Amino acid sequence: MRRWLGRQLHLVDFTLGALMRRKGRNFMLLTVYTLVIFMLASVMFLGSALRHEAATALKGAPEVTVQNMVMGRHALSPPEWVERLSRIRGARNVHGRLWGYFYDQANGANYTLMVPPPHARDIAVREGETVIGASVARLREVHRTGYLFLLSPAGKLFRLKVARTLPHRSELLSADLVLLSEKDFRTFFNLKPRDGFTDIALAVRNSNEVPTVVNKITRILPGARVITREDVLRTYENVFSWREGIVLAMLAAALVAFAIFAFDKASGLSAEERREIGILKAVGWETSDIIAMKLWEGGIVSAFALVFGVAAAYAHVFLLDAGLLAPVLKGWAVLYPDFSLTPVIDRMQLLTLAFVTVVPFTVATLVPVWKAAITDPDIVMR
Amino acid sequence: MIRLERVTRIHNEGRPNAVTAVDDVSLELPDRRVTVLRGPSGSGKTTLLTLVGCLARPTRGRIWLDDELISALPERFMTEVRRRTFGFIFQRFNLVRGVSALENVMLPAYPAGEPHAALKARAQALLERFHLRDRMHEKAELLSGGEAQRVAIARALINDPAWIIADEPTASLDTSLVERFLAEVRDLAKAGKSIIITSHDPRVWQADVVDRIVTMQDGRIVSVEDVGKAPAAAAGREGSPP
Numbered sequence: 001m002r003r004w005l006g007r008q009l010h011l012v013d014f015t016l017g018a019l020m021r022r023k024g025r026n027f028m029l030l031t032v033y034t035l036v037i038f039m040l041a042s043v044m045f046l047g048s049a050l051r052h053e054a055a056t057a058l059k060g061a062p063e064v065t066v067q068n069m070v071m072g073r074h075a076l077s078p079p080e081w082v083e084r085l086s087r088i089r090g091a092r093n094v095h096g097r098l099w100g101y102f103y104d105q106a107n108g109a110n111y112t113l114m115v116p117p118p119h120a121r122d123i124a125v126r127e128g129e130t131v132i133g134a135s136v137a138r139l140r141e142v143h144r145t146g147y148l149f150l151l152s153p154a155g156k157l158f159r160l161k162v163a164r165t166l167p168h169r170s171e172l173l174s175a176d177l178v179l180l181s182e183k184d185f186r187t188f189f190n191l192k193p194r195d196g197f198t199d200i201a202l203a204v205r206n207s208n209e210v211p212t213v214v215n216k217i218t219r220i221l222p223g224a225r226v227i228t229r230e231d232v233l234r235t236y237e238n239v240f241s242w243r244e245g246i247v248l249a250m251l252a253a254a255l256v257a258f259a260i261f262a263f264d265k266a267s268g269l270s271a272e273e274r275r276e277i278g279i280l281k282a283v284g285w286e287t288s289d290i291i292a293m294k295l296w297e298g299g300i301v302s303a304f305a306l307v308f309g310v311a312a313a314y315a316h317v318f319l320l321d322a323g324l325l326a327p328v329l330k331g332w333a334v335l336y337p338d339f340s341l342t343p344v345i346d347r348m349q350l351l352t353l354a355f356v357t358v359v360p361f362t363v364a365t366l367v368p369v370w371k372a373a374i375t376d377p378d379i380v381m382r
Numbered sequence: 383m384i385r386l387e388r389v390t391r392i393h394n395e396g397r398p399n400a401v402t403a404v405d406d407v408s409l410e411l412p413d414r415r416v417t418v419l420r421g422p423s424g425s426g427k428t429t430l431l432t433l434v435g436c437l438a439r440p441t442r443g444r445i446w447l448d449d450e451l452i453s454a455l456p457e458r459f460m461t462e463v464r465r466r467t468f469g470f471i472f473q474r475f476n477l478v479r480g481v482s483a484l485e486n487v488m489l490p491a492y493p494a495g496e497p498h499a500a501l502k503a504r505a506q507a508l509l510e511r512f513h514l515r516d517r518m519h520e521k522a523e524l525l526s527g528g529e530a531q532r533v534a535i536a537r538a539l540i541n542d543p544a545w546i547i548a549d550e551p552t553a554s555l556d557t558s559l560v561e562r563f564l565a566e567v568r569d570l571a572k573a574g575k576s577i578i579i580t581s582h583d584p585r586v587w588q589a590d591v592v593d594r595i596v597t598m599q600d601g602r603i604v605s606v607e608d609v610g611k612a613p614a615a616a617a618g619r620e621g622s623p624p
């Protein structure tokens with residue numbers, strides 16, 4: 001065991017020297033390798049961060065939402081619907097929701113104005129006050145005045161005292177939020193109580209009963225659209241998976257190019273390297289020592305590429321908001337003001353990443369190395 | 383003692399460019415003696431050395447090292463015998479380029495897994511013995527011919543082999559360096575090493591350290607002469623007479 005360890009230490013030592021000796025070539029290789037890992041890791045990080053955002057957002061979403069449809073378009077739900085839906089057995093917490101979009105012309109951003117649901121005590125807002133998302137706070141520089149000024153659709157200037165800014169748990173859906181009291185909301189959009197609500201949300205006591213409850217709702221309100229949390233989740237998944245699929249396909253092509261490059265690099269074992277292997281074998285290295293040395297070489301290059309690539313991808317996605325990929329993967333979110341992603345790292349994904357890059361690389365390099373390693377040591381005598 | 387029994391080595395056997403480099407050679411190489419192999423270019427001297435030194439296997443015939451049949455060993459054990467038993471000084475020295483003199487000397491001992499510090503100390507001691515103390519951190523390709531050869535000798539000695547095998551060691555050296563090389567051979571012989579040298583160089587086979595001269599031609603042995611002041615007791619006459 002000690003002998004084995006000593007031997008490996010010598011091999012690592014020698015390999016590091018060999019890598020340094022062929023600096024130019026290995027630097028090229030490392031750059032390409034790192035770039036491939038950087039791109040793959042960026043897509044993975046962004047994908048899982050977006051999923052995480054969506055999942056967090058949905059956790060707080062109601063299980064069933066009912067919308068009034070007029071001529072196939074979303075319209076306000078009459079207030080008496082709350083009463084009618086509350087009578088359904090299994091439905092809980094039926095409440096009308098008030099939310100709408102507001103376009104901030106000066107900043108070119110869309111905000112979501114919303115009245116917090118009655119049971120959400122932690123984000124309750126008093127009249128004349130507001131609770132806002134991080135992006136809104138950033139864009140409107142509210143820290144200077146402590147007030148948020150909004151120009152209502154009717155042209156009236158609203159002044160709201162900022163009670164606080166929302167925490168960062170999930171920025172996707174909270175970043176653009178402006179929470180108002182019901183009275184302020186109705187005044188802002190000029191809605192009377194008898195106009196009703198944007199939509200109606202309800203919870204289901206037992207999640208197995210969701211289909212039954214949905215059935216009952218459709219029977220009571222045939223013209224309404226009923227959306228379950230599952231539906232929304234599925235939509236999100238589809239959008240992400242489709243986009244991620246495209247990016248991954250492009251990356252697969254890059255990966256193949258990389259494998260070819262690696263193979264080329266390895267099979268092009270230079271005369272110098274071949275001679276070096278011959279010398280080592282002649283002075284008493286075994287074939288297995290040569291292979292081990294080359295494995296170390298591949299391992300060291302791979303480890304560097306993984307560390308650099310993953311670190312760069314982390315910085316790219318979570319510090320620079322995935323500037324290179326956002327147009328493709330975040331397309332559906334362009335209406336929102338910029339938001340930063342919550343770092344999420346999936347260990348399984350990292351392992352997969354290591355596997356799909358290191359294994360092809362190693363295989364590509366090992367075959368020609370094996371060929372070189374079994375050459376007869378007597379070539380050094382020629 | 384190394385004993386060759388009807389050894390033949392054919393390069394590229396079975397192909398149109400096949401060459402019988404060593405042809406049915408039987409020979410004994412005594413322990414603790416300096417043997418010189420001489421003969422015209424292409425007579426098979428180097429090929430014979432690769433067979434004796436376990437760098438290649440004979441096409442036919444057998445080779446014994448003491449009582450061990452080394453020509454039939456599996457690859458791994460052959461490598462092990464080579465590392466344990468033989469130190470090589472190659473014609474073009476064959477130092478690894480880009481690597482320091484010191485590390486070149488250490489390389490043959492890596493597979494044994496000796497702790498780095500101990501190995502380094504041994505290598506340094508060897509280099510000092512060959513007056514290379516100031517040059518040991520120099521890259522191999524920056525050494526002069528004489529220095530490179532002494533590094534090669536130090537490398538051949540790092541595993542403390544019983545046998546030293548040198549192929550045309552003086553080919554690129556001028557007279558003073560040849561003298562110096564022969565002096566080192568003398569020291570090694572005194573230290574009890576068994577030495578085989580191939581050479582075209584009369585300065586080598588006329589040297590007083592040489593105990594036995596084997597002459598080859600066309601892959602065969604044409605003569606074996608004992609020339610040392612103290613002929614090896616076990617030395618008989620092998621091969622065909624001239």
Ligand SMILES: Nc1ncnc2c1ncn2[C@@H]1O[C@H](COP(=O)(O)OP(=O)(O)OP(=O)(O)O)[C@@H](O)[C@H]1O
Nearest residue numbers: 393394401402403422423424425426427428429430
């Ligand atoms: N690897 C090889 N493949 C094919 N032929 C070879 C090989 N090595 C040697 N030969 C041939 O075998 C014959 C003997 O070569 P070898 O190198 O053993 O001779 P040598 O006596 O050492 O010659 P020199 O004095 O020039 O070094 C030559 O004809 C040579 O061309």
Ligand SMILES: [Mg+2]
Nearest residue numbers: 427428429549
């Ligand atoms: Mg030769």
